[in-house]
Amino acid sequence: MSGPDFDAEHSFANLVRELTGFPLVGMTYSGGDGSWSARHWDRGTGLEVSATHCENVRVIGDRLQISWNDELRPAERATVSQRRSVSCWGAQVHGDLVRRKVLVVGAGSVGLDVAVRLAATGMAHVSVMDFDIVEFGNLDRLIGATRRDALTRRSKIEVAERLMRSAATAAEPEFAFYDLSVCEQGGLAVALDHDLVICCVDRPWARVILNQIAYADLVPVIDGGISVDVFDDGNGMRNATWRSHVLRPGRPCLVCNRQVNVSDVSLDIQGLLDDPTYIAGAGRERGGENVALLSVSATASLLAQFVSFNVAPGGIGEPGPLQYLLCTHTLEHLGHTTRDGCQYENAEAAGDRRQDLSGEHPAARAQRAIRACATESRIDRWLSRLAEVTHRLVEDRTARRNRPD
Ligand SMILES: [Zn+2]
Incomplete structure (x- = not known):
């Protein structure tokens, strides 16, 4: 940005502050390479406004395009170990991809696998959030967790850290691990500080919080999961289904694509989905059952959406909501559209004015x-x-x- 342009924006910022009481976000577009830069102008302790430069500017469509401030988020150096990844999409795409700050919410059978694969690809800024501990009942799905982890009640994020650090190929990985729920204020604040979130939890409260920020805060979310359908007598598998979709303006939200039932959110907030007495009384199934042989397919589906959204192979971005039916081996493109009056999608760019769904x-x-x-x-x-x-x-x-x- 040239000196005169910067001075002009500075003078607007003072005027905007005086007239509206709000800070100014100044943005400039370079016609040469199509990149953006941005600054946040606000007052410190004095009356005069000053600029805080933004690390990046995200442009969200069927692909996620990001312009970088090289001083604040320097380019990552490709390592010898990443040579074959680089050969798949080229050095420029790889350099852009591994700079992105990605949060994986949930370090269960799918989330742990997703996080380790991001680390192995060379992603330098990956965070993982989970408050759960490893139990013996997790070991048939949590690949890499050990009996000792279960015996010592190690947290899932400690296991994620161990596996990610051993798989990492970035020169200087900056991984972060959060012992939080995204439903808590602190967890929500962490999610807002990322370029992209991958949702690997099946609880409606957490998913609806992420659904909200995908539109209100323009932090795109890749969501999905797997469900195994068992015959009523418990004897045999009827089917297994895994889904994946990108939540962003222009695509239906989780409620519109029928992935979350709003009434389940209040049950989850009240803790009733953890209450065996309530579950039995309401005739509900516990859900969330999964096997290691199939969770890898859910991981693959989420990561394929991730590659399409970030790399756009063949110039084609993310494909919209997908569903895979195991019994017939059918991949379906789901045609869900936005419902009239959808409160999530209508709150696009509302930011802090969105309804606060976080809590204890x-x-x-x-x-x-x-x-x-x-x-x-x-x-x-x-x-x-x-x-x-x-x-x-x-x-x-x-x-x-x-x-x-
Ligand atoms: Zn919607």
Whole structure:
């Protein structure tokens, strides 16, 4: 941006602040390479406004195009380990792809796999959010988690960190891990600080929060999941279905594409979907069942949407909502459209004026408490072992001193 343009924007910013009471976002477009830059003008402690430069500008359509401020988010250096990835889409696309800041919400069977594959591709800024701990019942689906993880009640994000760091090919990966629910204020704030979110949770409250920010805050979300349909007598599989879709302006939201039932959101907020008595009384199925043999297909479906949305192979971006039916091996393009008066899609770019659906999340708080106890007991065990070794050393030393010459 030239000096005179910057000065002109500065003068507008002062005027806008005086007239509206709001800060100004200044944006410039370069006709040469089609890139954008942006600045946020606001007052600090004094009366005069000053500019804070933006790290990037996202343009969201059937693909996600991003213009970068190289000083604030420097380009990533491709490593030798990424040579074959680079050969698939070229150095320029790869360099742009691995700079993107991606949040994976949920580190279960699908989310963990997604996060590890992003790390292996060379993505340098990947975050993972999950408040859950590893249990023995997870080990048939959580590839890479161990019996020891379950025994020590390790958190899923600790497992994700271990696997991602061992798979990472970025020169200096900046991974972040959040022991939060995206339904909590802190979790929501983290999600808003990313270029793209991949939703790998099946709970309606979390999904509807992400659904909201995809439109109100223009943070695109790739959502999906898998469900296994079992015969009523529990004896045999009827079908399995996995879906994937990008939530963004121009595509139907999760409610319009019938992925979330709004009445389930309030049940989830009240904790009733964790209450076996309520589930049995309401005649509901617990849902969320999955097997490792198929969760990889849900991962593949989400990551194929990710590649189409970020790389646009053949110049074609994301394909819209997809559904795969296992029993017939049929891939369907779903034709859902926006309902009249959809509150999520109508709140496009509302930002902080969106309805606040975040709140206390008792299950997340309880899991953190369990993990804190497990961590303490790990420290206790380590201190006991240290005390034992020290005691033995002192005993040996004393014995040597007292030994007759
Ligand atoms: Zn909608």
